[in-house]
Amino acid sequence: MIxxxxxxxxxxxxxxxxxxxxxxxxxxxxxxxxxxxxxxxxLPYGWGTGGIQVTASIIGxxxxxxxxxxxxxxxxxxxxxxxxxxxxxxxxxTEHTAEATIIQTRHRVPEAKLREGxxxxxxxxxxxxxxxxxxxxxxxKRMHALADYGxxxxxxxxxxxxxxxxxxSYNYPVLVNGRYxxxxxxxxxxxxxxxDMMPALQLFGAGREKRIYAVPPYTEVRSLDFExxxxxxxxxxxxxxxxxxxxxxxxxxxxxxxxKRHFVCSDTDYCASRPPLVEAAA
Amino acid sequence: xxxxxxxGERAIGNAHAWLDETRRGDPALPELSVEQVEQQLGxxxxxxxxxxxxxxxxxxxxxxKQARGDLIEAAxxxxxxxxxxxxxxxxxxxxxxxxxxxxxxxxxxKDLPGGQVLGPTYxxxxxxxxxxxxxxxxxxxxxxxxxxxxxxxxxxxxxxAKEGLMRRETTSEAEPPDLTRDPLNFPVPRAxxxxxxxRGDEGFLLGLGYSTQRGYGNSHPFAGEIRMGEVTVxxxxxxxxxxxxxxxxxxxxxxxxNQFAGSKSEPPQFTRGYGLVFGHGERKxxxxxxxxxxxxxxxLGEPVDAPAQSQEFVLYHCDNVEATGFVEHLKLPHxxxxxxxxxxxxxxxxxxxx
Amino acid sequence: MIGAGFADPVQDSxxxxxxxxxxxxxxxxxxxxxxxxxxxxxxHSATAAVLLTLAxxxxxxxxxxxxxxxxxxxxxxCPVVAEAxxxxxxxxxxxxxxxxxxxxGTEEEPHLAATLLVQVQGLQAGQGWRLTGPGIEHAxxxxxxxxxxxxxxxxxxxxxxxxxxxxxxLCAGDSLACLPRTVRIEEAG
Numbered sequence: 001m002i003x004x005x006x007x008x009x010x011x012x013x014x015x016x017x018x019x020x021x022x023x024x025x026x027x028x029x030x031x032x033x034x035x036x037x038x039x040x041x042x043l044p045y046g047w048g049t050g051g052i053q054v055t056a057s058i059i060g061x062x063x064x065x066x067x068x069x070x071x072x073x074x075x076x077x078x079x080x081x082x083x084x085x086x087x088x089x090x091x092x093x094t095e096h097t098a099e100a101t102i103i104q105t106r107h108r109v110p111e112a113k114l115r116e117g118x119x120x121x122x123x124x125x126x127x128x129x130x131x132x133x134x135x136x137x138x139x140x141k142r143m144h145a146l147a148d149y150g151x152x153x154x155x156x157x158x159x160x161x162x163x164x165x166x167x168x169s170y171n172y173p174v175l176v177n178g179r180y181x182x183x184x185x186x187x188x189x190x191x192x193x194x195x196d197m198m199p200a201l202q203l204f205g206a207g208r209e210k211r212i213y214a215v216p217p218y219t220e221v222r223s224l225d226f227e228x229x230x231x232x233x234x235x236x237x238x239x240x241x242x243x244x245x246x247x248x249x250x251x252x253x254x255x256x257x258x259x260k261r262h263f264v265c266s267d268t269d270y271c272a273s274r275p276p277l278v279e280a281a282a
Numbered sequence: 283x284x285x286x287x288x289x290g291e292r293a294i295g296n297a298h299a300w301l302d303e304t305r306r307g308d309p310a311l312p313e314l315s316v317e318q319v320e321q322q323l324g325x326x327x328x329x330x331x332x333x334x335x336x337x338x339x340x341x342x343x344x345x346x347k348q349a350r351g352d353l354i355e356a357a358x359x360x361x362x363x364x365x366x367x368x369x370x371x372x373x374x375x376x377x378x379x380x381x382x383x384x385x386x387x388x389x390x391x392k393d394l395p396g397g398q399v400l401g402p403t404y405x406x407x408x409x410x411x412x413x414x415x416x417x418x419x420x421x422x423x424x425x426x427x428x429x430x431x432x433x434x435x436x437x438x439x440x441x442x443a444k445e446g447l448m449r450r451e452t453t454s455e456a457e458p459p460d461l462t463r464d465p466l467n468f469p470v471p472r473a474x475x476x477x478x479x480x481r482g483d484e485g486f487l488l489g490l491g492y493s494t495q496r497g498y499g500n501s502h503p504f505a506g507e508i509r510m511g512e513v514t515v516x517x518x519x520x521x522x523x524x525x526x527x528x529x530x531x532x533x534x535x536x537x538x539x540n541q542f543a544g545s546k547s548e549p550p551q552f553t554r555g556y557g558l559v560f561g562h563g564e565r566k567x568x569x570x571x572x573x574x575x576x577x578x579x580x581x582l583g584e585p586v587d588a589p590a591q592s593q594e595f596v597l598y599h600c601d602n603v604e605a606t607g608f609v610e611h612l613k614l615p616h617x618x619x620x621x622x623x624x625x626x627x628x629x630x631x632x633x634x635x636x
Numbered sequence: 637m638i639g640a641g642f643a644d645p646v647q648d649s650x651x652x653x654x655x656x657x658x659x660x661x662x663x664x665x666x667x668x669x670x671x672x673x674x675x676x677x678x679x680h681s682a683t684a685a686v687l688l689t690l691a692x693x694x695x696x697x698x699x700x701x702x703x704x705x706x707x708x709x710x711x712x713x714c715p716v717v718a719e720a721x722x723x724x725x726x727x728x729x730x731x732x733x734x735x736x737x738x739x740x741g742t743e744e745e746p747h748l749a750a751t752l753l754v755q756v757q758g759l760q761a762g763q764g765w766r767l768t769g770p771g772i773e774h775a776x777x778x779x780x781x782x783x784x785x786x787x788x789x790x791x792x793x794x795x796x797x798x799x800x801x802x803x804x805x806l807c808a809g810d811s812l813a814c815l816p817r818t819v820r821i822e823e824a825g
Contacts, residue, residue, distance in 0.1 A: 024656065028816035029746055032799060057653075060654060117658075135498050144744075217770075259444050
């Protein structure tokens with residue numbers, strides 16, 4: 001049942017065409033931020049308007065959509081966006097990573113390996129990886145043109161000199177196909193290695209900043225580092241209290257006033273797909 | 283005709299009569315009552331209380347009505363009123379930790395003691411105009427009610443502080459300065475700038491807070507916690523020597539958790555930005571917390587190069603009653619000065635032509 | 637009499653776009669589109685479908701043949717330009733225009749480059765060129781009939797301009813394959 005009075009996918013066909021053209025350029029320019037005529041959406045900027053516009057432009061009646069926020073399908077924003085697409089497209093939705101053809105995400109890459117034919121759509125708040133070092137867009141544009149990423153290397157170098165390691169724990173910058181420095185969106189650095197040579201197509205939408213970018217399948221995505229200080233993805237050194245996983249990214253739950261903590265998988269579908277620990281073991 | 287003529291008295295009288303008539307709108311429609319404004323335009327009332335720095339829903343609603351919905355004008359009306367009020371003392375500090383929660387969310391934890399309470403929020407609504415609201419509705423079905431959860435709701439920042447990851451604030455028993463009585467004297471202490479921000483313009487703080495997120499004064503913020511609800515206001519009359527309850531007010535509090543790289547004397551840790559406003563004013567409380575953290579750059583030994591980190595820039599320009607006054611005063615006659623400019627320009631041109 | 641476009645413009649253009657997106661993401665892989673009932677002579681079904689999907693009033697188009705212009709203007713409403721170098725979509729039914737003469741974008745704005753639709757006689761997977769680059773796990777093979785003899789030399793020059801350079805959509809009948817400017821093409825080994 002599609003919401004009356006709105007086109008399939010909410011966006012009008014002209015807007016979709018404009019976004020589709022931007023997407024094709026983005027795929028041909030891995031990691032390069034393509035400016036696009038981002039529209040006002042019925043959800044606020046910051047809630048995923050870029051990802052929503054990308055999804056709305058690629059989604060079709062045959063697709064199965066999964067939406068996650070913080071890795072989970074049941075977080076409020078994920079529920080809201082899933083409902084939105086259900087209202088404006090009527091397409092099937094799923095919580096199972098393997099069943100989805102399109103996965104829209106905020107802040108995580110699913111734990112399950114993605115396959116060819118799937119599209120991962122990231123919601124991006126700040127597409128410019130250099131913005132904390134150089135907020136002027138005219139300047140960063142020049143830096144990308146010249147592949148001049150000295151600022152970022154200096155920052156990393158200073159981090160290592162002062163703290164012995166990079167201080168960036170999420171939104172850790174990557175170099176795509178050896179050319180463009182790219183923000184992987186605020187995913188934990190733990191997820192960065194998953195972007196490298198991923199069989200699925202990765203699309204990134206930044207609505208407020210009006211940029212779209214992409215990583216084609218099987219493309220080299222390298223987290224910036226130095227030979228003597230290789231990139232180190234981090235996760236809590238614990239096991240999920242529900243499924244016992246030691247390989248997944250974990251959320252920390254504070255369970256009482258005394259500050260007692262539990263850890264659970266952030267990827268709820270991954271957690272549910274594993275046999276639960278017996279009560280006693282938990 | 284726009285002429286600052288003598289006999290402006292009649293012109294002013296007529297203008298005010300016209301304003302009155304315009305404010306009322308079509309007399310065939312029922313007049314809006316102050317109670318309706320207070321009940322149905324509650325967020326406008328909250329904003330006017332915050333920026334008018336006077337907690338009185340009825341007066342704020344009256345100001346909104348009188349200002350025809352111009353909220354800066356309404357805040358101005360309320361400020362002009364509050365300044366006439368006799369002051370009989372200062373309340374005890376309110377305890378937001380004991381707030382009767384209507385809404386409490388943390389973006390930094392999936393779950394925490396006391397839980398996430400969404401409350402009456404637009405956050406996850408789809409912004410599609412609801413034409414059903416254009417028609418008069420009979421009655422709104424009451425929202426489902428649960429049993430209040432008695433679990434205490436510790437502050438997220440406190441949980442982090444217990445682990446040693448949150449920088450402790452320096453406490454002080456000193457009487458805080460009072461912005462409404464003494465002018466700002468730079469550099470100002472945090473207590474003074476928080477006062478200024480609490481009654482600062484929401485739009486200005488929003489823009490400034492936003493700029494810190496876009497690289498102009500980095501603060502890597504996370505919304506550690508936002509809570510909104512009623513707190514008790516207590517007052518200790520000197521003749522009694524113990525606190526008595528005056529009543530309850532609704533407040534919105536925001537604690538931003540920000541990264542801090544550490545310094546020579548301190549390890550890397552989280553720091554906080556703080557926002558507190560009258561009523562339900564989340565956008566304002568969050569923006570305030572971002573700007574508060576920006577203003578702490580100097581204290582934390584960070585470079586001060588962005589607008590949101592400059593005390594003078596932020597505090598001299600965040601007050602919308604001051605700002606609107608000076609911007610709008612350009613409407614007043616300036617023809618004496620302008621005349622001298624005219625003459626100067628003409629003589630310079632003549633000089634250049636020679 | 638102007639022939640029909642998509643039977644269901646919303647769903648058909650979405651399907652076509654997804655094929656083009658996949659094709660651009662997996663260079664050299666051949667994708668088959670649902671055939672168009674009445675592509676305008678001499679356009680193949682795939683060429684016409686891609687234009688219906690991507691061209692509109694915001695995209696200047698250049699064609700080397702005049703017959704489909706009325707159809708194109710009617711369905712896409714796109715401006716038709718006389719210079720291939722001024723077009724966002726360049727359509728070659730006959731001899732392909734020189735790549736270096738098309739819009740290549742700039743160093744700062746490489747996304748302003750043109751997309752070239754070349755109508756060719758045939759596309760076969762599993763033989764011919766060896767393609768490598770982003771979108772390709774090991775190597776893709778693609779054989780194309782109907783490109784100029786110096787195509788690989790032109791392509792090498794196009795690729796060397798990265799991030800500037802054109803992207804190509806090869807259309808044959810109702811099939812297509814894409815060559816984004818990142819792809820490296822080697823002669824059959």
